[in-house]
Amino acid sequence: MFIDSEIRQAIEFESDSEHPVLSVYLNVDPHRRSAEKYKLALRNLLGKAKDADPQDVQRMQNYVEMGYNWQGRGLVMFACAAKDFWWARSFMVPVTDSVFTNFRPYVRQLARLIDTYERYGVIHVDSEGARLYIFNMGILEAVEGYLGEEVKLHKAGGWAQARYQRHESGVARGNLQDAAEIAEEFYRKLDTRRLILAGTERNVARFQALLSHRLRSMVIGQLSANANASPSTISEKALDVIRTAADAEAKAMAETVATTVHKGGNAVAGLPDTLTAVQDGRAKHVVVLSGFVQPAYRFVDSGYIVLELSDEVELGSGRVQELPDAVESVLRRAMAQGIGVTILDEDKELEKLGKIAALTRY
16 A cells, blocks of 8 residues: 555654544535535534534634635545644545544545555557556646557558558557557556556557556556547546446455455454554555444553453553544554555455454465
C-alpha cells in the first residue's frame, strides 16, 4: 500500500484523551449534492460530535464555508486545535458522511479509499503513439508520451500505394513499440500495480500485444476513448473501471486469506491473532469487514494494544487508555507499515473466521 507523506502525517498524529481529534468525512460530489446540501450535512455531522472542541467545529465550518476550493467529490478533515493540528484534503472520489472524536484521526474510510483508488496507470493509445498517465485517487500525478494522428491511407493505386502503406504501418508500429518500452520504465519507476488501456478496440489490441508480460499482467481493464479525449475524461472513465476491479480484487484477496488459513499456511484469523501479527511486524496483508468494531486497551508508554486487561487497577493508573476500536488501530498500524489493507462490506468466509484475518510473512 502506497502512503504519501501528507496522508502519513494524518495517520501518525496522536493527541490525548483530554484533547480529542475531530474527524469528518463529507460527500461533496456535485453530481449528488449542491453546495447548500453538503453544508447542511456538515452542520448535522458536527452537531453529533458532542466531545469535540468548539474550536475544531468552528474551523471545519469556516473551511467549508470559505476555504474549500469546490473541487472533488470527497472531503476529509481532521482537527485538534489544542495540539495545533489541522489536516484537510479533497479527493476526486466520493466518501460516506461520518464523524468521530478520538485521540487519533479516524482512518478506516481513508484506508479503503487508498486500497481502492491508490496510484494506477492509464495508457491512452492511438495508431501512432501512446500517452502514459499516472492517477492517484483520481488526480493526475504524471504524464509522458504523445499521441499521433490516425494513419491516413494513400490515395495512389498499385505498387506505390502498397509500399507507402507498408512504410506508414512500419513507422506507426515502431512508435507503439517505443511507447511500450517507455511504459515499462515509467510504471516500474512509479511503483504502479494496476493499468487501464484506453482507445479504440483495434488500437488497444495492437498496443497490448507489444507490452511486456509484466505490464500485460497488470492490465485490469480497458475503456473506449478517442484520440482527443482530455485527461479529465480519461480520469472519469477510469474510476468506474478501478472500482469494478477493486471489488473483484477484494473478494479474491479474502478468498486467498481464508484458503491459506484453512490450509494452515502463513495466515492468521480473528482479532487477537491479527492484532498480534500486525504489532509484531509479521502481517503482510489485512482483510476485514467494514462494520467490525471491538474495544481494547492501549499501554501509553509502549503503544502496545491488548484486548483484555489482566489487572483492572492498571486502567486507573494513567498508564493504560481505553480504545473504542481496536480494528481501527490495526488498520492504522498496517497503513503506517505499508501493509496492504482490504475492507469488504460482506464476506461469508471472513465472517466465519472472526471478521478479520491477515496473510503473514511467516
